Amino acid sequence: MSVEQKVVRAEVQVFLNKLRTVDLGPIAYKLMHPEKGRGWTKAKTVRAIARYMAFLGLIYLYPDRPFVPTQEIDAVWHNHILDTTKYHQDCELLFGRYVHHFPYFSLRGEADEQNWQAAFAETQTIFKQHFGIAPSDKLDRSKIWLKAEEKKKEGARCSNLKDSDSKKTGNRPTVDIKAEVLAVFPEALS
Template sequence: MTEIVVKPAEELRWEVPLDTSANRIADLAEVRRYIDAIDFGPLKHRLTQGRDVLGSEWSPARADYYERLYKNWLYLRRRYEGELLPPHIDIDEFWHGHILDTHAYFAHCDRIFGYYFHHFPYFGTRGPADRTNLSNAWQQTQDRYRAEFGEYIYDFVE
């Protein structure tokens, strides 16, 4: 069995590729406009469908709420590139849906980041030290989110 090595918290960073696409948007205000213009209508529709058609049974209001938070989180990931800023679990579910639209996700990543923005689903699951790292990184997400948007990330309440 392979031993799982968890880096100490002070060594944790998201690895940003040295070479980025020429399609990467340089100006952060333009990045924000680009993200805000992404049409997530089809994804939100899917999330509101029943599980029998691979939906998540979200209400339309919940889908709208997490679309806003996901777009804000994408912007944070670009603005604070290299920092570990894990998403809220429902933002993560929205992200999974975006990733599944492979052509759109690839094109959006190319413009926002200039590279394919990978998802690492095991952060926090590799033992107590990793769980502590995730908790600390989540607090960093909350701090950055509040500083940028004036509020914390909260669970959606119907």
């Protein structure tokens, strides 16, 4: 192993150690909630969060590459983003910057659609190369977003925090999933 490979491996290990400290229990709680979340089982939630963590690993390893998540990973990402304070803190810890979500990929014409499909295929390939498994969902954009008439019926179940309350985040509901996620999460990004 070259010196450069050892340095990269050490940097990846630092990232993995940081990733293991991120508490996604509140996100699991929301995903599992039968009325206000998605009603996912604990097993599905653990699998989705483990794959989301692997997805974050790809973003760390390839910061200049667009990655397209599966629907399952995207659902976790959306719920993480919606807890704006936590998402911002977690991004700073893991990446030293905010990781933005770009919801318009594939909507800007035929060439953009083709670029999106290519990026999704590349994401699948790189994910499998690093983790030995492919993300679970197939490419089916029709299921990613609610249809317009369904959106009108769905009120968002969130609010903003006043600036004075932004530090008061200890009252998030949570589900203890850390041990199970760590058991599923790959030990190394290689």
